[in-house]
Amino acid sequence: MGVFFGYVLASIPYGCAFSLVAVGLVLTYRATGVFNFAFAAEAYAATVVYSELISHGVQRGWAAAIVVCVIAPVFGALLDFGLFSRIAPGNRTAKTIMALGLTVILPQIVETAVPSNPPVPPAPFFSTSFIPVWRIGGDPVFGSAICEVAGTILVLIGLVLLLRTRRFGLPIRAAVESPKLLELSGVDARWVLRFAWMISTALAAVAGVLYQVGSGATVDPQNYDLLLVVSIAAAALAGLRNLPIAALGGVLLGLAEGLVQGYVPSSSIWYPALVPSLPFLFLLVLLIFHPTLRHLEDTIDPMASIEPPPPVPAVAMRPPIVDRTIRRMRWPFLGVVVFGVILFVPADWTEALTEGAALSIVFLSITLLTGLAGQLSLAQWMFAGIGAFTTAQLAENRHWPILLAALAGALVAGVAGLVAALPALRLRGLPVALLTLCLALLGDDLLFPTSWVSNGTSGVPVPRPSSIFGIDFSSVDSEGFFVLTVVVMIAVAGIVHLLLRGTTGRALTAVHASPIGASSSGVQIRRMTILVFMLSASIAGLGGAFYAMNQQTVSQDSFVYYFGPIYLVVVVTIGATTVEGAITAGMAFALINNALMNVPQSVGGTQLHSTALTVILLSLGAFTYAKHPEGIVEYAKRRLAKTVFRAVEHNDHPLVSAEDSA
Amino acid sequence: MKRLLEVRDVSRHFGGNAAVDHVSLDVFDGEAVGLIGSNGAGKTTLFRMIAGELALSGGRIEFDATSLPHRPDQRARLGIARTFQIVQLFGGLSVLDHLLVALQAHEGRQGPMRDVLWKGSSTPEEEQRCLETLRLCGLSDVADAPATALGLGERRAVELARALVVRPRLLLADEPSSGLDAHEAARLARVIALARRETGLAVLLVEHDLHMVEAIAERVIAMDAGRVIAQGTFDAVLHDESVIASWLGRSA
Numbered sequence: 032m033g034v035f036f037g038y039v040l041a042s043i044p045y046g047c048a049f050s051l052v053a054v055g056l057v058l059t060y061r062a063t064g065v066f067n068f069a070f071a072a073e074a075y076a077a078t079v080v081y082s083e084l085i086s087h088g089v090q091r092g093w094a095a096a097i098v099v100c101v102i103a104p105v106f107g108a109l110l111d112f113g114l115f116s117r118i119a120p121g122n123r124t125a126k127t128i129m130a131l132g133l134t135v136i137l138p139q140i141v142e143t144a145v146p147s148n149p150p151v152p153p154a155p156f157f158s159t160s161f162i163p164v165w166r167i168g169g170d171p172v173f174g175s176a177i178c179e180v181a182g183t184i185l186v187l188i189g190l191v192l193l194l195r196t197r198r199f200g201l202p203i204r205a206a207v208e209s210p211k212l213l214e215l216s217g218v219d220a221r222w223v224l225r226f227a228w229m230i231s232t233a234l235a236a237v238a239g240v241l242y243q244v245g246s247g248a249t250v251d252p253q254n255y256d257l258l259l260v261v262s263i264a265a266a267a268l269a270g271l272r273n274l275p276i277a278a279l280g281g282v283l284l285g286l287a288e289g290l291v292q293g294y295v296p297s298s299s300i301w302y303p304a305l306v307p308s309l310p311f312l313f314l315l316v317l318l319i320f321h322p323t324l325r326h327l328e329d330t331i332d333p334m335a336s337i338e339p340p341p342p343v344p345a346v347a348m349r350p351p352i353v354d355r356t357i358r359r360m361r362w363p364f365l366g367v368v369v370f371g372v373i374l375f376v377p378a379d380w381t382e383a384l385t386e387g388a389a390l391s392i393v394f395l396s397i398t399l400l401t402g403l404a405g406q407l408s409l410a411q412w413m414f415a416g417i418g419a420f421t422t423a424q425l426a427e428n429r430h431w432p433i434l435l436a437a438l439a440g441a442l443v444a445g446v447a448g449l450v451a452a453l454p455a456l457r458l459r460g461l462p463v464a465l466l467t468l469c470l471a472l473l474g475d476d477l478l479f480p481t482s483w484v485s486n487g488t489s490g491v492p493v494p495r496p497s498s499i500f501g502i503d504f505s506s507v508d509s510e511g512f513f514v515l516t517v518v519v520m521i522a523v524a525g526i527v528h529l530l531l532r533g534t535t536g537r538a539l540t541a542v543h544a545s546p547i548g549a550s551s552s553g554v555q556i557r558r559m560t561i562l563v564f565m566l567s568a569s570i571a572g573l574g575g576a577f578y579a580m581n582q583q584t585v586s587q588d589s590f591v592y593y594f595g596p597i598y599l600v601v602v603v604t605i606g607a608t609t610v611e612g613a614i615t616a617g618m619a620f621a622l623i624n625n626a627l628m629n630v631p632q633s634v635g636g637t638q639l640h641s642t643a644l645t646v647i648l649l650s651l652g653a654f655t656y657a658k659h660p661e662g663i664v665e666y667a668k669r670r671l672a673k674t675v676f677r678a679v680e681h682n683d684h685p686l687v688s689a690e691d692s693a
Numbered sequence: 694m695k696r697l698l699e700v701r702d703v704s705r706h707f708g709g710n711a712a713v714d715h716v717s718l719d720v721f722d723g724e725a726v727g728l729i730g731s732n733g734a735g736k737t738t739l740f741r742m743i744a745g746e747l748a749l750s751g752g753r754i755e756f757d758a759t760s761l762p763h764r765p766d767q768r769a770r771l772g773i774a775r776t777f778q779i780v781q782l783f784g785g786l787s788v789l790d791h792l793l794v795a796l797q798a799h800e801g802r803q804g805p806m807r808d809v810l811w812k813g814s815s816t817p818e819e820e821q822r823c824l825e826t827l828r829l830c831g832l833s834d835v836a837d838a839p840a841t842a843l844g845l846g847e848r849r850a851v852e853l854a855r856a857l858v859v860r861p862r863l864l865l866a867d868e869p870s871s872g873l874d875a876h877e878a879a880r881l882a883r884v885i886a887l888a889r890r891e892t893g894l895a896v897l898l899v900e901h902d903l904h905m906v907e908a909i910a911e912r913v914i915a916m917d918a919g920r921v922i923a924q925g926t927f928d929a930v931l932h933d934e935s936v937i938a939s940w941l942g943r944s945a
């Protein structure tokens with residue numbers, strides 16, 4: 032009995048936080064149509080603000096908590112005002128991308144702005160928090176636990192009361208039931224949405240502070256993985272619609288987590304693998320089998336059929352002159368770049384360029400899956416990791432030639448892609464993003480740290496090839512490897528280009544636009560989805576292998592899961608519909624990162640911040656996605672083409688049309 | 694004449710509500726059958742079951758004297774094509790590409806393997822056939838235009854062209870004239886008649902516009918509240934007592 036209560040008590044801060052976040056997730060999703068991936072980032076930011084307040088003069092924890100509670104809704108209102116309210120209501124993909132962008136950027140901004148996170152756990156609300164208040168069966172009940180339970184209950188009661196008021200609550204409840212109904216009723220929907228954002232940001236902030244203070248750990252964005260997964264699971268349990276179930280689900284999942292952690296003996300072989308993976312597996316099962324989630328994207332609004340949904344804005348077709356110009360310019364351009372690099376560029380920049388080429392290969396897998404098939408996969412970086420580790424292990428332990436090992440790595444990653452593709456067959460849109468996020472977290476937390484994958488913390492060395500087809504380039508190691516990587520990148524880009532422009536591209540565009548229209552035309556959606564998923568995963572795996580060869584080692588920190596969403600956002604921002612977009616993104620990422628890394632320490636450059644800044648720079652464009660879903664590279668090209676085309680047309684009309692008909 | 698489509702005792706419930714209730718009907722090779730009935734009679738639901746989009750609650754459907762495969766795309770490749778009450782076009786594709794998608798899917802010349810092996814571009818024969826169908830449907834001028842940017846009349850024509858390009862054996866047309874003016878509706882009716890003459894395809898036509906039904910259908914089936922209440926020639930069905938009763942009952 033006493034032991035049981037001990038575990039229950041230990042799980043209280045978790046359960047409370049899960050519950051609050053799940054409620055916030057459901058509330059925003061239903062009211063605004065955005066699945067707010069950023070809530071974990073918001074929770075983290077709130078915690079950092081809390082600790083900063085305490086270390087900068089606000090003596091009392093409870094006072095800092097109140098300040099956070101005031102700042103958070105204002106921040107939520109700003110988010111809606113500045114970002115989400117600018118997107119048309121029906122454009123779910125744009126909203127998801129924007130929420131992902133926020134998830135990616137917010138922690139980076141926080142880390143840049145507050146460079147030295149205090150390595151101590153944030154102070155409790157009251158100085159007496161860790162004095163036992165009373166005992167249950169010999170277990171001390173601390174003041175902090177009481178604070179947390181009381182805080183959560185207060186917040187939930189406040190929320191219920193708020194939702195019951197006529198003025199604030201009624202419109203929100205109406206929005207949760209049916210956004211359409213709300214619109215028809217003539218209430219100013221914009222205001223309601225803003226209010227929903229304020230509430231859910233406040234919930235995320237409160238949850239973050241409770242979670243952090245209660246767990247007594249130091250502030251670290253990584254600690255939010257569990258918060259992320261379990262809250263999503265609780266929200267999923269509620270079918271993303273039922274607020275009480277979400278609240279209850281959070282508490283129960285927190286409890287379950289605590290009990291499992293307590294009762295499975297830590298010496299058992301299950302402990303290191305099973306215990307952390309339980310929430311993932313639970314979420315996975317929910318995503319695949321929960322009936323509401325399977326049809327999430329079909330209809331969520333009982334009144335939706337009153338009017339047909341607004342037509343998806345037709346993406347302007349690319350003027351043919353753009354294609355022609357690119358077709359003519361690409362080889363000379365590439366030639367100049369490659370020779371320029373070989374002749375003039377110092378070694379560390381050559382390595383950066385090689386990294387860019389390897390990243391480009393990984394990004395091309397995103398072009399294939401997201402740009403072409405319209406599936407938001409957050410697991411591409413994990414597939415890259417699978418490719419890299421397979422390559423490294425085969426080369427190191429089985430002494431395979433490295434390039435053969437890289438091919439095998441691509442194959443293994445492709446098989447892993449099958450694992451993601453099978454559930455994705457039954458799901459579309461948001462659930463696929465959640466599912467792949469779940470897989471990515473599983474890979475990062477469970478697969479990559481195991482010793483037979485990454486040799487523990489020491490990592491696995493990855494040799495670079497020194498010759499191919501008898502051409503030995505071991506004496507010009509970095510240049511030779513650069514050329515090899517670029518050649519592979521071009522080959523992959525060629526394949527992706529063929530798919531984009533060929534039968535697959537056309538068919539998948541059709542599937543994306545109208546699944547029933549496509550299947551009634553005979554398009555084999557399932558087969559094509561599986562093949563594209565597998566192909567995309569193996570391309571990512573190949574890119575990962577080259578990335579690891581360039582680094583010459585691969586360790587469990589080489590493929591951190593959150594780069595999955597980061598890279599997705601970067602590629603989509605820069606252009607996920609063309610191969611040039613992916614290559615531009617890969618090169619830009621590596622080069623900007625390297626440039627920032629070379630900023631002298633005195634100006635404030637450190638490695639951590641160079642990556643953070645790169646991410647911020649490159650993904651800010653996520654906020655333009657709603658207007659330019661084709662990406663900024665493509666947008667710029669079309670603008671340029673239009674200008675040029677117009678100029679040419681004016682001077683020289685017959686020539687252009689003669690060329691057009693050629 | 695051979696029996697092409699055989700629907701026997703087919704039902705479909707939504708919750709406790711029978712949208713289609715023990716319906717049986719036949720469509721013979723090359724025949725055009727009109728399916729009429731007031732709103733909510735279950736016509737679209739029946740179409741969705743024939744096309745494989747919706748599972749049956751009971752009964753069976755046979756095509757060409759064999760039972761049908763499960764998925765809509767498999768049935769499409771057997772030669773069942775359809776158009777939709779709410780137009781289902783492919784945003785981002787040109788009119789010509791709509792037909793290419795359907796044609797390549799039908800001929801099994803579609804998929805990543807083909808593209809990677811450099812066989813992804815459309816063949817001259819494919820394009821030829823698409824252009825012919827476009828001409829038949831009066832869409833030659835807009836072949837390269839994005840389909841979703843066209844007017845409703847042309848969008849319905851694109852849907853029809855996408856269905857016809859594979860030379861289906863059975864066309865399921867769900868209210869092709871809805872939202873169109875009399876002129877546009879007459880044009881679609883002509884296209885369907887032409888296509889029947891050229892390829893001998895059978896048509897099952899759901900329509901509220903009785904002129905169009907009269908122009909196309911050789912036989913008419915009337916449904917009400919999920920059941921077949923009458924069938925026969927156009928005149929016979931229109932003068933059938935239960936049909937009149939059901940219509941008067943609705944409008945009263």
Ligand SMILES: Nc1ncnc2c1ncn2[C@@H]1O[C@H](COP(=O)(O)OP(=O)(O)OP(=O)(O)O)[C@@H](O)[C@H]1O
Pocket residue numbers: 707711712730731732733734735736737738739778
């Ligand atoms: N997915 C569904 N879930 C629940 N009920 C449905 C569903 N689809 C159709 N129904 C119901 O089944 C009945 C028949 O609908 P159906 O769309 O087949 O009618 P219809 O004859 O095509 O009408 P209309 O002329 O308006 O197109 C209606 O009462 C409708 O509400």
Ligand SMILES: [Mg+2]
Pocket residue numbers: 736737738778867
């Ligand atoms: Mg209908």
